[in-house]
Amino acid sequence: MTAEAQQVARRGAPGSAGARDAMASVLRVAVPILLALAVGGIILLVLGKDPLAYYGYVARRGLLTWGGLQETLTRMSPLLLIAAGLIVAFRAGIWNLGGDGQFLLAAVITAALAPALVGTLPKVAILVACMIVSAAVAALWAVIPAVLKARYGINEIITSLMMSFLGISFANVLVKLFFWDPSTTVPQTRTLPVEERLPRLFDTTIHSGVLIALAVVILVHLMMTRTAFGLKLQVVGANPAAAVHAGLNVPWLTIATFTLSAALIGLGGSVEILGVFGTVRADWNPAFGLLVVPLVFLARFNGYAAIAFTLFFSALMIGGDSAARRIGVPQHFVLVLVALLLIFLAVVEYLDHQRRKRIGA
């Protein structure tokens, strides 16, 4: 049967094809996750730990206890904002891997600015001002890689990583040389009093930054899928040469995307300080940047799916944290899981691609 005939045949049975497609997309996500958990389990076995006990403990601690669930939801806010930033960039075909530097710099700026402003402005104004200034600083940090990419076509993976290392060190320099709270022995910025931070939701320990993060992810998703700007970015991402021929200003779009991506990641850093920590200690670096990359891929750059995976991953992180203390499997195991997830994701994608090529779709 020719490819055309096959397509006609499939169009003839829309219900079953739709069901098969839905099934396929569930499999594309579920298979990599299960394979990663399985291989991770084998590694645990080799190291002499009981994988079922480990996964069971992680799930209980991360999702099924009230305290753990609150921690998990709180952890989602920086991850979601980073995911939003990555979705913008990746959809436009730009590899912004400098997230850690952008995140940390924004966090330090917020931690320096917020306590200094207390008393001068109403609380809401301080919170908003901190978020805007910090996001702008993060965006600024991405300007050099953005211009190098847009103007000279220099690989942005390398430059954004370099700027990330620079940003991490620079954030430490800022804390140690300029914003060190003299009343502390270990270098850290002044602390934003708890009552001045982002308000908590109802009676929980979850701060309202989670809502901001959810709103931003959804807005970004709508922007990328429903607006002309988003469509232009997608064209640039899918085929830069075609975008040039279509008359799009590719260099400008590249710079706009890159800085917007960095600004969103920076917002994540700012919200984490305004919501959770209130201060930045020197050498603090949660290194969320690269960890969110596989989630965004799993979600296929879809904002709603990213929310679901972020929940899953937050639970894994929070559960993994306590498992490190209770079961004696270091937190580093989560890194291994993320790596396995990326690999199996790519493999399943490849197999899916081959299958489609075979059936000629």
Place this chain on the structure above:
Amino acid sequence: MDSLLTEAFLTSLLFGAVTAGVPLLLAGLGEQVSEKAGVLNIGIEGMMLFGAYAGFVAAYCSGSFALGFVAGGIGGALVAALVVLLCIRYGLNQIVIGIAVTLGMEGLTALLHYFQFSRTYPRLDLAPAWALPLLSDIPVLGRALFTHNPIVYLAVLLVIALGWLFRATYIGLNLEAAGNKPAALDAAGVSVVKTRAFAVLATGFLSGIGGAYMANIGAGLFVPFMTGGAGFIGIVLAMLARGRPVWVLLGAALFGISLAMTTALQVAGINIPTDVVQMLPFAMVMLVLVIFARHSVLPPALGLPYVRGER
């Protein structure tokens, strides 16, 4: 400021520069081979880290530094074999797999180290050094540049050897064709997949040795996450060197000096946060990129899997 120019300061600065620069040199040369063949090897950081771990464990258990380097090279090549299988043989996305390899090796080596040594960090004995006859008698420079582990001299010889390989051999031509026009190489009857696989394995081997050098000679111990971005610097060095091994050597020397600055300044009793000095090499690369941006040339087929008959 007088203390900056004493013999002891200069010796420790240059000696440290060599120690810090050699892993970068090996990683940069390795990455250069991959990039020439059209493979963007982002996973080099993971290869270095696993090389560091394997090299350290081998040296720790056997007491032989030479064995440590061999194990480091093999360790790096094993990680590279995974990249070969996934990216070269099956054409999966090199960036995704590269990130996976780096993250995975960060996690895996930290886990293995934890289960093997718990929270202790055992040290190796001082590594043997070869003082080159005559050269090592030069004041300051002799102690700083010509009294090192033999692997250092081998690494410098490798610069010359690779220069010759790229310029004057069929292997070099094949590598370049694999990066510039893989279809032409294929038409000439040489397997693109094999050429690239060879390149990536060589990258893994070299960067693994670089990692082992970092652990066994540079630090004398293994610490999780110890490569700290050295692999990424290697990628940048390779990018800027435009296929010329000598430029990788110069770049590695530049980076080595700015990394060694931290310790040297502390020896001289000047106290600034180490972060300031750690920024130097990265700031330097960005500066170089901004100034020479137009000149960093990459092979046209870089990062693209080769599928016969597809365009």
